[in-house]
Amino acid sequence: MKKRDYVLVAVILCTAFVFWIVPKFFSAHTDSILRISIDGELYGEYPLDTDAEIAIGTTNICKIQDQSVKMTEADCPDHLCLKQKSIDASGGTIVCLPNRIVLEIADGEQTEPDSIAR
Amino acid sequence: MVSRQSLTPLPADKRIVRMKRKTAYLGLFTAVAIIFGYVETLLPVVVGIPGVKIGLANLVTVFVLYIYTWKEALIVSVMRILVTGFLFGNLFSILFSLTGGLLSLLIMAFLKRKEFSIIGVSIAGGVAHNIGQIIIAALVVENVKMYYYMPVLLVSGLITGGCIGVVSQELLRRLTPILGITD
Numbered sequence: 001m002k003k004r005d006y007v008l009v010a011v012i013l014c015t016a017f018v019f020w021i022v023p024k025f026f027s028a029h030t031d032s033i034l035r036i037s038i039d040g041e042l043y044g045e046y047p048l049d050t051d052a053e054i055a056i057g058t059t060n061i062c063k064i065q066d067q068s069v070k071m072t073e074a075d076c077p078d079h080l081c082l083k084q085k086s087i088d089a090s091g092g093t094i095v096c097l098p099n100r101i102v103l104e105i106a107d108g109e110q111t112e113p114d115s116i117a118r
Numbered sequence: 119m120v121s122r123q124s125l126t127p128l129p130a131d132k133r134i135v136r137m138k139r140k141t142a143y144l145g146l147f148t149a150v151a152i153i154f155g156y157v158e159t160l161l162p163v164v165v166g167i168p169g170v171k172i173g174l175a176n177l178v179t180v181f182v183l184y185i186y187t188w189k190e191a192l193i194v195s196v197m198r199i200l201v202t203g204f205l206f207g208n209l210f211s212i213l214f215s216l217t218g219g220l221l222s223l224l225i226m227a228f229l230k231r232k233e234f235s236i237i238g239v240s241i242a243g244g245v246a247h248n249i250g251q252i253i254i255a256a257l258v259v260e261n262v263k264m265y266y267y268m269p270v271l272l273v274s275g276l277i278t279g280g281c282i283g284v285v286s287q288e289l290l291r292r293l294t295p296i297l298g299i300t301d
Contacts, residue, residue, distance in 0.1 A: 005238030008229075009276065012245055016272035023266055 032089040032105050034069050036062070039100040048089060048105070059099045069103055071096065140186070143297065144194060151178035151198040152205075159206070170274045173244060173282060175202075179223060180240050180286040185294060188227035195219050210258075214251050221250035236290070237283030244279020245272055 036043040036056055046052060052064045053072070060081070061073040068088040071081040076098035084094045087105055094103040154174035161172075175198055183191035199219050203212030225246040229239045248271035256265070 001237050002233070002235045004232070004234050005241070008234065008238050008242060012241070012272055012276050016269040016276075019265060019272065020269040 034062075034064060035104050035106045037102050037104075043101075045106070056101055057099070060096055060101055062094075062103060069094065069105075071103065074099065139298070140190075144182070144190060147178050147182050148194050148197045148201075151175045151194060152201050154178060155198065155202045156206070170270070170278075172278050173247065176222070176240075176243060176247065176279075177282050177285055177289075179219070180226065180236065180243065180282060181289055181293075183223070183226060183230065183239075184236060184286065184290055185297070188223065188230075191223055191227070192220075195223055214254055217254045218247040218250040222247035235283075236287050237280060240283030240286060241276055241279035244277075244282065245275035248272065248275040 032048045034046045034048060036046070036054070038057060043056060044054070046054060046064060048064060048067050048069070050064070051066070053061060054064070055061050059075050060071060063070055063072045068086040070086040071084065071094050074081050074096055076096060078098065081094055081096035081101070085092070087094055087103065089105060091105050093105075095101070152175075154177065158171055158174045178198070179191050179195045182194050196216070196219070199212060199215045203209075203215060207215075222243040226239050226243040229242050234242070252265070252267060252271055
């Protein structure tokens with residue numbers, strides 16, 4: 001290995017780092033939306049970009065803050081949904097089973113089937 | 119002190135012997151590259167990331183690039199891609215391999231002149247191969263978001279290219295005297 005080789009390796013690693021870090025900044029402007037459904041029926045869709053406190057029916061309250069969603073209040077006995085990890089643009093769901101509420105992240109665009117590469 | 123070769127032109131019969139030997143070797147290397155490519159499909163994916171493979175066939179390309187020139191490496195590489203593509207793949211896989219292989223060879227031939235060591239050349243080749251494939255993938259899928267996959271492929275190209283480089287270095291050192299290419 002010569003000195004030039006090490007420079008090459010360093011350049012490649014830096015490029016990889018840039019490609020890894022840049023999308024993280026841009027992902028702050030995703031058009032992901034929060035989809036709330038009760039008993040399988042759509043209750044409402046909210047953009048992740050704007051902070052909001054959403055009352056879901058009379059039973060639950062969820063909060064959108066800093067691109068992530070968390071259930072803040074629920075009248076159910078076990079409060080499992082409050083303990084669930086907050087969800088963000090990378091996906092995930094929060095479920096409140098007693099009240100049959102599902103919070104999930106959907107992409108702003110309609111989902112298309114993934115392409116298949118072999 | 120002038121070297122023998124530059125002093126007297128090579129006799130015609132010796133040139134013919136050399137050419138015959140080269141033809142045979144290039145055929146042999148192409149065959150080895152095809153076998154390597156096939157053997158690799160039998161190996162399980164070690165790292166668990168789809169699309170990441172060692173690139174054993176690239177070993178032959180690097181080796182040929184160093185014992186001959188980029189022209190011979192180009193012949194072996196393209197022949198290998200076409201044969202494996204028609205045997206095991208389809209036109210799409212040929213397109214993918216060809217883009218990766220050609221870009222890789224182009225970069226390697228360029229860096230070889232710029233006094234990089236064989237390991238550096240091989241690393242650049244591995245990385246260029248992956249970049250070529252991701253560009254084609256982005257064009258085919260028409261989705262620029264393929265660049266999310268870029269860091270993974272850059273680093274994996276670096277590692278696999280490095281491995282191939284080390285092995286090529288050893289191969290060159292041990293095989294060149296046996297093959298009798300220089301005489």
